[in-house]
Amino acid sequence: MKRSLTAFLALVTTLFGGAVHAQQVEGIAALVNDYPITTIDVRNRMRLIIVSSGVQPSEQDLLRIQQEALRSLIEETLQIQAALEYDVEVEPAEIDAAIANIAVQNNADPSQIANELAASGVDISTLRRQLEAEIAWQIIVSGVYSNRIRISNEQIEATLERVAATAAQPQYRIAEIFIEIPLSADDSQAQQRAIAVMTQLSQGAPFQSVAQQFSDAPSAANGGDIGWMLEGQMRPEVVQIARILQPGQLSRPFRVPGGLMIIALIDRRESSATLQYQLIQATLPASRINDESREDFADAVSRIRSCAGIDAALAGVDGAFSSNLGDVSHDALQADIADRLSSLGEGENTGLLDTSAGLQVYFVCDRTIGGPGVPSPDDIERQLRNQQLSLLARQWLRNLRRDATIEIR
Structure with missing residues (x-):
């Protein structure tokens, strides 16, 4: 029968x-x-x-x-x-x-x-x-889709800026389970899947195995492990949860754009990343400062838009000169200068500083981050590309299911 x-x-x-x-x-x-x-x-x-x-x-x-x-x-x-x-x-x-x-x-x-x-x-x-x-x-x-995805330099720079802003924060090694909520559906099915995931995990099922079977993220193939991440690389919702977890702890399901996420904090370590600036210093010596030269120097600085234009702009200011300081670590700078530089991008400057040497300005020609776990621009581009590819793949699969003839008996 x-x-x-x-x-x-x-x-x-x-x-x-x-x-x-x-x-x-x-x-x-x-x-x-x-x-x-x-x-x-x-x-x-x-x-x-x-x-x-x-x-x-x-x-x-x-x-x-x-x-x-x-x-x-x-x-x-x-x-x-x-x-x-x-x-x-x-x-x-x-x-x-x-x-x-x-x-x-x-x-x-x-x-x-x-x-x-x-x-x-x-x-x-x-x-x-x-x-x-x-x-x-x-x-x-x-x-x-690969040839259709375009990652702009602006996107990479914006991500690097976020990474730079959190370079001194702890780094996290995280495993994730992502459960998609289709745009055209309510979240009841996703909630049921999340319950099934949490039930297995609470009974001692390995996170890696559950991620491989249940997660909709590309990381499922690696058991959900996404490796070491800086806060600037992570979704704000994930950062908020990761900060309160201890290594070995598991989150409850929480909402992220497109679905529900469960994370396990594998480990946390203090960041040894260092912020490096490539700097040029412009100086008007104290012996040459008067009301007129101060005004000329300030006017010249205001017209500089990139490091390449510094010498040309200073040529009309009597006694002013520039010094290429090369790569300088954020930690090696005086506190007041470091504070002014921390929010600056390429081509920007600190504004006029009165020092014992005279009037000085520091121009940021480049800023980079170095150290364990710090992504390179290529790493950032790869991460952004994979995120877009994953999103397009999920959209395509939703469309296939919507257009298919599916009969459940």
């Missing part, structure tokens, strides 16, 4: 520890553009999620896991269908490499992964299908 999907999946709790019985009847859980997702597919994906978490779910947990398994299978089917449309074929060696990467993350080897899955009644093909969809989707998203 054919069982309903709900009744069939209710058996997962008792069947979890053993192999699949031959007499179980395969049914259709959903049709995605006429492609069937079977009840066997759903059960196997549920088993994969459960095995990955390492916890024994309650009956209520199973319902949430069932919903997550079906949702992910529908999205993966859409991704594979898109790959076929673009003639993208994932080679078995690429899937093997992905499994090897998972093994490394879990201090194991690929054969151990396959054996552990088999011992829990999960065929390795279940994991391979999931990885095939992920790899294919990455290929087509990159192929379709």
